[in-house]
Amino acid sequence: MNIKNIIQASANIVRITELQKGNVVKYVDSETVYFAIVIDLLYDGEKSFVELLMVDSDYWSGVSLKRKLLTDTKDHAVFPVNPEEFKKHISEIEESVIKKIQEKRAELAKLESSWSFAKNVIDGKEVAYVLSTPKVELSMVEVASQ
Secondary structure: OOOOOOOOOOOOOOOOOOOOOOOEEEEEEEEEEEEEEEEEEEOOOOEEEEEEEEEEEEOOOOOEEEEEEEOOOOOOOEEEOOOHHHHHHHHHHHHHHHHHHHHHHHHHHHHHHHHHHHHHHOOOOOHHHHOOOOOOOOOOHHHHHH
């Protein structure tokens, strides 16, 4: 019996897509998938470049934008995106960011309130109020009857 093992080291798949400025794409960089917008397409006769504005989104901290320049010296994984998919993704991030903003506003209001009280104590305003309040002495019998 003759058994042969054939192992293919790599497979190159090339899909040529026409890119235009303003196209929305997904860019896969190692373990991360980014939504990106094509900003510019550059070609000098020898080399070609694609400039992307990448939407780096995190549901906990919000959105940051960064630029990425793709060159023809390295393979890149870029996939077309339906505009509705992009809008849905952005609206989910927007909801998350708005919720986070509301939580931070409530936290800030609580901090401002506690600082205001502490400042009044430091300035003597709260202490003066407490000291100026009339004191009534009650006997144990009077306290028990109330």
